[in-house]
Amino acid sequence: MLLDISGEKIPVNSQACKAKLHPRLNGSPVDKESYASLFPKPVLDQTPKPQIVELRTVISNSS
DSSP: OHHHHTTOOOOSSHHHHHHHHGGGSSSOTTOGGGGTTTSOHHHHHHOOOHHHHHHHHHHHHHO
């Protein structure tokens, strides 16, 4: 899903997705800060992906 948001072609399996995404991160793939430069708030706010829209709604309602 994250590759799709960034306009990348989606690989056929999870390992291929990780191999494509992880080198672009600014740190460990388990550290949320590693994703900040690739997926800043404006990028996530503009995506129509239902999973991201729902996540934004849940997060904004829990604050």
